[in-house]
Amino acid sequence: MDYVDLAFVLMGSVALLSVAFTFLAIRTRDLMNAVIFSSVQSIAYALIYFLLMAPDIVLVYIAVSVGIYPLILILLIKKVGRLEVTG
Amino acid sequence: MLRDAVFTTLLIIVIIALTYLTYSGGLGDLPPQDIRLIAKNYLNLTYNRDAYWLWTASPEAVSAIVWDYRGLDTLFETAVFYGAILAALTVFRGVAKLPDTAGSAGLSLVVKRSTALVTLAILTVATSTALHGHLTPGGGFQGGAIASIAPLLLLVVFGRRFFTDNRITYGKLLTLRNISLSLLGISTLTILLYGLLINASGYIFQNQAKATSPLSYPSHILDVPLGGTIFFLNLFEFLAVTSGFTLVFTILLSSEEILSKEFEGEDHGY
Numbered sequence: 001m002d003y004v005d006l007a008f009v010l011m012g013s014v015a016l017l018s019v020a021f022t023f024l025a026i027r028t029r030d031l032m033n034a035v036i037f038s039s040v041q042s043i044a045y046a047l048i049y050f051l052l053m054a055p056d057i058v059l060v061y062i063a064v065s066v067g068i069y070p071l072i073l074i075l076l077i078k079k080v081g082r083l084e085v086t087g
Numbered sequence: 088m089l090r091d092a093v094f095t096t097l098l099i100i101v102i103i104a105l106t107y108l109t110y111s112g113g114l115g116d117l118p119p120q121d122i123r124l125i126a127k128n129y130l131n132l133t134y135n136r137d138a139y140w141l142w143t144a145s146p147e148a149v150s151a152i153v154w155d156y157r158g159l160d161t162l163f164e165t166a167v168f169y170g171a172i173l174a175a176l177t178v179f180r181g182v183a184k185l186p187d188t189a190g191s192a193g194l195s196l197v198v199k200r201s202t203a204l205v206t207l208a209i210l211t212v213a214t215s216t217a218l219h220g221h222l223t224p225g226g227g228f229q230g231g232a233i234a235s236i237a238p239l240l241l242l243v244v245f246g247r248r249f250f251t252d253n254r255i256t257y258g259k260l261l262t263l264r265n266i267s268l269s270l271l272g273i274s275t276l277t278i279l280l281y282g283l284l285i286n287a288s289g290y291i292f293q294n295q296a297k298a299t300s301p302l303s304y305p306s307h308i309l310d311v312p313l314g315g316t317i318f319f320l321n322l323f324e325f326l327a328v329t330s331g332f333t334l335v336f337t338i339l340l341s342s343e344e345i346l347s348k349e350f351e352g353e354d355h356g357y
Contacts, residue, residue, distance in 0.1 A: 008106075008109075008110055012102075012103075012106040012110070015102060015106070016099065016102055016103075019098055019099065019102055023095060023098070027091070055224035055225075056149050056224045056225065056226070056229065058224075059216055059224065059225050059229040059230075059232075059233065060228060060229045060232050062233075063229070063232035063233045063235070063236055064232055067232075067235075067236040067239065068232070068235065068236070068239075068332070071239060071336075071339075072339075075339055075340070
């Protein structure tokens with residue numbers, strides 16, 4: 001297995017991981033957990049960008065999707081309440 | 088529950104199928120076996136010492152393209168970002184300068200110490216990302232986005248009044264942001280103005296000497312590649328983005344009491 005194969009295998013498994021965390025983020029009732037799950041999914045995407053040789057994107061993507069974006073969402077959650085009410 | 092399980096399984100099967108198709112060559116060779124024409128052109132034009140009238144003096148082709156070939160694009164993007172921050176500041180103009188009412192002491196000493204170290208590391212990484220933008224992947228906006236995480240951490244861990252207590256005021260941040268944005272504009276005009284002064288031809292956004300214009304920014308300084316204007320543009324963009332984000336964070340993280348003043352309706356005197 002050469003490096004290209006390894007990169008593709010890694011990308012595939014990280015993509016699967018991101019699907020799992022997206023699923024969790026949609027299903028969970030606790031919005032705070034949803035933000036954390038979606039951050040993990042963003043980290044997975046950042047890793048895919050890195051493997052696709054786009055380090056420029058990775059640098060800004062991590063700062064925005066794991067730092068700034070969750071902050072805005074958490075500030076919003078603080079105002080609307082943490083638990084999602086259904087029905 | 089069964090529906091969830093079926094849905095998840097289907098999703099995973101689709102992903103695996105797509106991965107298999109991609110991997111087995113459904114989209115052609117990945118990565119491409121030959122250099123595509125557009126890549127060839129960019130490589131010829133960005134760091135090509137033989138074609139000195141075309142080169143941008145920046146070994147990092149992406150930065151060279153973003154600032155040197157599509158500088159106007161990037162300038163307008165920066166203008167949009169500037170406008171967005173300006174809009175946010177205008178909405179909260181009444182309360183932006185008020186010191187926070189809640190003088191929280193912040194989190195515990197252990198958290199404070201470790202955050203201080205981490206903040207230093209974040210700022211180091213951010214500065215190096217921005218200042219090496221013409222050599223390695225990164226650049227002004229990327230560095231600025233990383234650096235703006237530092238004030239975020241400081242505000243949460245050291246309490247909301249950390250900035251006001253340390254005399255990093257609204258006015259100072261705003262001045263820093265305005266100055267760096269003006270310098271950003273000036274560095275695109277320097278060659279043109281200098282050309283007018285010494286009666287030689289020059290262009291807006293000019294970096295290195297062209298066939299029709301002998302003027303150029305220094306391409307190296309003390310044997311270190313400088314990338315001409317790209318270094319300066321990255322530096323000023325870094326400062327503008329960092330101070331802009333910091334301003335917005337200080338406002339968004341201030342007390343409910345202060346923020347709600349801006350949203351009081353007619354009943355309260357508007």
